[in-house]
Amino acid sequence: MIERKNIDNENEMLALGQNLAAHWHAPLMVYLLGDLGAGKTTLVRGWLRGLGYQGIVKSPTYTLVESYHFAGQSIHHFDLYRLTDPEELYYIGLEEYLQPQSICLVEWPQQGKGVLPAADIIIEIAIKGSAREVMISQPSVR
Numbered sequence: 808m809i810e811r812k813n814i815d816n817e818n819e820m821l822a823l824g825q826n827l828a829a830h831w832h833a834p835l836m837v838y839l840l841g842d843l844g845a846g847k848t849t850l851v852r853g854w855l856r857g858l859g860y861q862g863i864v865k866s867p868t869y870t871l872v873e874s875y876h877f878a879g880q881s882i883h884h885f886d887l888y889r890l891t892d893p894e895e896l897y898y899i900g901l902e903e904y905l906q907p908q909s910i911c912l913v914e915w916p917q918q919g920k921g922v923l924p925a926a927d928i929i930i931e932i933a934i935k936g937s938a939r940e941v942m943i944s945q946p947s948v949r
């Protein structure tokens with residue numbers, strides 16, 4: 808399954824995240840691909856809003872992961888940009904994040920290659936000026 812969408816502004820990216828939150832449920836591993844400033848964290852913010860979270864979404868660039876708990880599911884937002892070795896994922900207790908009720912939304916998953924489990928969904932964001940082209944694919948259904 809491949810879906811392609813044009814996202815004209817930040818609000819549309821938030822809305823896309825909200826839609827995804829309504830359609831996908833745990834357990835789920837989501838890879839978020841795209842350059843710096845593409846809108847990966849913005850999409851995560853929309854996903855969290857879709858589940859009712861209205862607070863601040865900090866980029867977990869230094870902490871690597873930030874978790875949000877809801878009734879029946881948890882969102883674990885990873886940003887692996889600063890990971891120097893995929894094995895570091897073992898030190899932060901990766902297994903604890905891979906539970907039946909977990910949705911992992913992972914920015915810079917390339918940095919965890921070999922350790923991070925395969926993606927159920929890949930969301931790729933390309934910058935087109937102030938707009939974005941978003942491609943959503945399900946590798947196992949290709």
Ligand SMILES: Nc1ncnc2c1ncn2[C@@H]1O[C@H](COP(=O)(O)OP(=O)(O)OP(=O)(O)O)[C@@H](O)[C@H]1O
Nearest residue numbers: 815816817820843844845846847848849937938939
């Ligand atoms: N069409 C758009 N969709 C999403 N964000 C947009 C769009 N146009 C402009 N922006 C802006 O681009 C920025 C995206 O930042 P964001 O932190 O979401 O990127 P990121 O992909 O997580 O980057 P990083 O890899 O540095 O974590 C925000 O400042 C947002 O306002």
Ligand SMILES: [Mg+2]
Nearest residue numbers: 847848866914
């Ligand atoms: Mg980010």
